[in-house]
Amino acid sequence: MRILVAYYSRTGNSHKAAQIIAKRLNAQLYKIDDLYNRKGPIGYIKTYWEALRKKYPYVKECRRKLRECDLVVLCGPIWVKRLATPIYSFVEDNCNKLKKLAYFMTCKEDLPYNYDVVKMNMMIGYEGECTYMQSNKEGQELLEDAVKFAEAVKKDLGLPSTEDLEETSSKEAVKDEK
Numbered sequence: 001m002r003i004l005v006a007y008y009s010r011t012g013n014s015h016k017a018a019q020i021i022a023k024r025l026n027a028q029l030y031k032i033d034d035l036y037n038r039k040g041p042i043g044y045i046k047t048y049w050e051a052l053r054k055k056y057p058y059v060k061e062c063r064r065k066l067r068e069c070d071l072v073v074l075c076g077p078i079w080v081k082r083l084a085t086p087i088y089s090f091v092e093d094n095c096n097k098l099k100k101l102a103y104f105m106t107c108k109e110d111l112p113y114n115y116d117v118v119k120m121n122m123m124i125g126y127e128g129e130c131t132y133m134q135s136n137k138e139g140q141e142l143l144e145d146a147v148k149f150a151e152a153v154k155k156d157l158g159l160p161s162t163e164d165l166e167e168t169s170s171k172e173a174v175k176d177e178k
């Protein structure tokens with residue numbers, strides 16, 4: 001099973017979560033790069049304005065073999081109640097290559113932001129169920145949510161959970177010792 005975790009992060013939260021998710025899913029990690037400096041207060045204002053106007057920025061062409069991926073996990077922040085605009089650019093640019101998406105969104109508020117899930121699934125022409133989670137946590141708690149999300153993705157794909165894998169390998173180790 002080939003999985004890619006594509007992330008965009010302005011201040012690092014989504015990057016940290018994406019790293020954990022990719023590791024748990026044994027997936028490749030891909031940074032969506034919009035070649036744009038969004039740092040500092042001016043960067044924040046520009047970003048806010050772009051998100052408000054729903055203007056999708058140019059993002060670097062993705063050279064990964066997306067057609068061969070069974071699942072692409074999108075990981076990024078919520079900007080003005082929608083997933084970050086570079087993530088929209090990535091999905092728009094690659095919509096005919098993406099088979100199935102899962103979504104991990106980082107945010108500050110505790111509101112349901114599932115509009116993006118419906119919209120992006122429509123963009124790639126996917127009508128089935130998908131795994132998504134949003135986390136308004138930070139630090140260790142955010143990483144714990146990322147772990148929960150990765151386990152939910154595994155369940156959705158019918159893959160063994162990390163706990164099952166650990167149990168099997170410890171049983172095998174005991175057998176080897178005998």
Ligand SMILES: Cc1cc2nc3c(=O)[nH]c(=O)nc-3n(C[C@H](O)[C@H](O)[C@H](O)COP(=O)(O)O)c2cc1C
Nearest residue numbers: 009010011012013014077078080081106107108109
């Ligand atoms: C321009 C902008 C708009 C934002 N709008 C929202 C919002 O509507 N709702 C929300 O909960 N958080 C909002 N946030 C907060 C981010 O989603 C949150 O801090 C996120 O964890 C940042 O992720 P990152 O560190 O990966 O960039 C906004 C942040 C920025 C920069």
